[in-house]
Amino acid sequence: MTTSAVTFTSAANSLPIGRTAGETLTIYLKEAKYEFLKNLRLRVYALSVISFPVMFYVLFGLVLNSKEAIGATTVPTYLIATYGTFGVMGASLFGTASGLAADRGLGWLQVKRASPMPPFAYFTAKVILSMIFSTVVVCLLLILGFSFGGVRMPLPEVARLLATLVAGSLPFSALGLAIGYFVGPNSAPAAINLIYLPMSFCSGLWVPYMFLPKLVRQIALVLPPYHLSQLALGVVGAGTHESAASHWQVLIAFTLICLGVARIGFQRDKGKLYG
């Protein structure tokens, strides 16, 4: 009798392994549910993502300037579009990048990758989280604007604005994934702010675009928040009459570039022992 070892070859393939579509959907939903709960209970995330745009809006749109107008649009209406963009961007960046950087850097992502979790479920959950919080921020701005700023928009316009801004969270979620793959857990918040804040300013999210210096206005043309805010302003009637398609094209291209960068980071991680 020989003592050579017997190896598993076809055993693995003959077992009924695989998931039904329903089981896969359950995983995606659970992943998203727990990602949401996890961040909701992290009061720092929930509060900062929601309160900064709301505070700025209340201050600049309701307390000051509420009777002013920019062109044909009242300030409170105008600022819903710009601070809505700002809020969506923050929700997406902080929802994806800091969580991803921490999970990577401290080994939790490896535990999840070692499990049968479909990798896509992890990223989808973060994107859904960003979209949920984006929706919350924009709705709060709308409520405040309607209640205290004299904002009046027909319902279809409200729906279009919400849809535009929430769809616009996707490019920033992609940016967040790209950032999250290249920064460490402790430097993530700083790195995010280094990108988020200057980009917001230069895109005309705080000081309206037409009041920015000429050089800055040139820079804005390559910045995604500029394009998203122009789309949002277009919905409320304050746009600059450029075609919406051109703005969407820039955002889509930007999303693809970020996803490419994220993928490079993903591959790079496979060569590392920790992270």
Added chain:
Amino acid sequence: MSATLAVMQSENRPDVRPVVASLEAVSMNYGAVRALRNVNFSVHAGQVVALLGPNGAGKTTAVKLLLGLLQTTSGKARAFGADPSSPANRMRTGAMLQVGRVPETLRVCEHIDLFSSYYPRPLPLDRVLSLAGLEKLRDRKFGDLSGGQRQRVLFALAICGNPDLLFLDEPTVGMDVESRRILWDEIRRLVDGGKTVLLTTHYLEEADALADRIAVINQGEIIAEGTPSEIKAQTSGKMIRCITKLNLATLLELPGVNSAKQDREAVEIRAVEAEPVVRELLTLDPLLSGLEITAAGLEEAFLALTQDRGQNNNREI
């Protein structure tokens, strides 16, 4: 009749059981650091195999290769005969890794619920909680748990999918004695149920207590492999400890003595066999006291093995 007996005997030998996970001629480099050098290693079904080695020996690298989290620089890592990163394999595998962070705002039951959903036939939540000793901590948030409790949650996540193959990377690091014993009991129960376990540790006692087979790894190479007794037998001899008036020079003259050293009030003598030495000692010094005779433990074997080889390898840190 004798042919049947031979068949029965060889089927009981662990080498004939199927190989569940293996590294074949695997080398792994991180830049200039050679973490694994041409390693051949396999885990057979139904065994507990311990990969024992000091920190930085390459244990975690080996585990991550077998989990498909890393790709080899050369050679093949296999689990269930296939690429370790295939989803089919992952559904039969559970892993407890060393992590710096686990989401702290989720509850124990929520963590387990999520991980269980990844597997096709997970264990019921109550069973997982009881196997990991977490019944009372079900609704506690992870951030509110002690170190030992956190390790048990990580263990629960590894077993919740009822996997056939379990990887435990330094599972009891940082745990107190009682928690460690509880976890050992849980591991033993799992193995009795037919699971295969690959355990890495630098705790010699742990390898000795749990493993059917130990592979000693140091600086990226497997330097010894066998049952705990076989590994211990690689350093021959006994250790004799006593309090005596005899000086070290006299002790070294005794038959079969390899070394003698002072340890506080007593002396420690290492010898090939204890009995001739003890006879001489008692003759020479009838007032000798505190006599202890022990077999060279796994610790001695381990130190001897790793120090011997350590001098031969270059390694950049």
